[in-house]
């Protein structure tokens with residue numbers, strides 16, 4: 001208990017109360033989506049991608065999951081108990097962000113007979129390996145190497161994402177040096193094992209700032225088959241509307257599922273995240289109808305003018321998806337054009353979902369037909 005309060009005090013001192021992540025109202029949770037926006041069909045149950053969270057004990061796996069998907073504040077993670085068995089959770093059954101997340105205990109032994117590698121590493125998904133950057137990371141690198149080799153052998157399509165985590169305790173120079181060192185060592189080991197074709201992506205993360213949300217956004221985006229289409233739509237939308245940057249957000253987790261092709265800078269991302277928080281908080285206080293379960297609906301929108309001649313423009317695309325844009329004040333003179341373009345953009349997104357819905361319905365009906373069921377086992381494509 002004593003060590004908790006010391007650590008907590010340290011974080012409050014360093015980051016202040018303003019650094020609380022996840023300030024959504026506690027009762028704003030994923031729920032049934034609008035019937036006309038039922039994007040839960042984007043992935044059939046058996047096609048849902050999975051994200052495997054692995055790493056040594058106390059590296060921060062459960063904290064990441066709780067902060068990103070359960071609105072837990074970073075300081076609350078100090079109370080988390082060690083995970084003793086594989087914990088699987090479906091992240092949303094109704095939002096566009098659709099996957100299964102599996103949190104592994106740090107001490108898991110792949111060579112135990114009960115560890116079913118085929119089942120765990122098989123299928124569509126990503127393996128997120130968390131390394132505690134505040135600790136000696138040699139053992140973690142060793143475990144990363146074994147895990148990657150084992151997983152790649154079972155499933156060569158699995159993506160590998162390495163979170164160099166807890167970097168909040170490191171200076172900027174140390175962060176860069178740590179990332180370079182871990183990158184170098186991990187890749188050298190793969191080359192020595194003759195596995196240079198395995199690609200590892202590295203991210204510097206911390207639950208005490210937005211870096212964990214940004215990194216998770218990138219991991220999730222790679223699992224969304226419609227990503228190139230969404231990016232193209234965003235590019236078209238911003239170039240025809242005089243907008244500088246646009247993010248398509250999953251409102252609950254603040255993961256951005258797509259952005260236009262211009263580079264993402266952390267500040268813009270943070271600004272957009274904060275706008276979502278402000279809009280939800282205000283809607284929660286003033287906008288809640290009697291009986292309405294969530295403060296957001298697909299008609300929600302907001303415009304915030306900053307004193308540096310920048311405008312933030314938020315529109316709901318569906319109950320859990322919001323488009324958040326940053327633009328210069330002078331471009332906002334043509335708000336009518338932007339509003340109109342947004343409606344076209346929203347319609348186009350709906351069309352993307354509809355195509356996928358039809359494909360999945362066809363797949364479902366073919367599975368229920370005995371003749372076609374046979375053809376499915378021969379491998380139909382969807």
Ligand SMILES: Nc1nc2c(ncn2[C@@H]2O[C@H](COP(=O)(O)OP(=O)(O)OP(=O)(O)O)[C@@H](O)[C@H]2O)c(=O)[nH]1
Pocket residue numbers: 055056057058059060061062063064074077078079080081082083084104105106107165166167168169205206207208
């Ligand atoms: N400074 C800092 N501490 C963190 C961060 N993320 C997690 N922690 C702390 O790390 C400790 C361990 O976190 P857990 O999430 O329980 O770690 P785990 O990897 O799930 O551990 P096992 O369940 O034992 O495998 C907790 O005290 C967290 O508060 C971070 O980004 N920065």
